[in-house]
Amino acid sequence: MKVTAIIPDDLIAEAMELSKSGTVTDTLKIALITYIRSQKLKELGTMVFNEPLEFKYSSQELRDLNRK
Template sequence: MKVTAIIEDELIEELVRESGAKNITEGLRIAIKEYLSKKKIRDFSEQMVAEPLEFEYGAAYLREQNRK
């Protein structure tokens, strides 16, 4: 997909430099993937806070099962 965007030159130059990208397109691709990855982790973390995992049994039960 082709996109036209107005972004400050300094910001693009820093992105390409810091990401180690070969060009602007690669730098933007890296930045977008990193942003989406962090967002998924943040969303999952918020979900775990709102709805924590609940286990039906604890360590004592598992130890007993392993001894059988």
């Protein structure tokens, strides 16, 4: 998709430096992928917080199973 956006040069320059990419397009791809991943992790954290994971086995039972 082709997009026109007005983004400050210093912001792009810093993002390019941190991402170590050679083009603005690659920099924006990296930034968007990173942002999407961080938001998904936040959602997952919220889900786990609201409904904690339950484990079927105790740590000793898992050790015993792994030794079989």
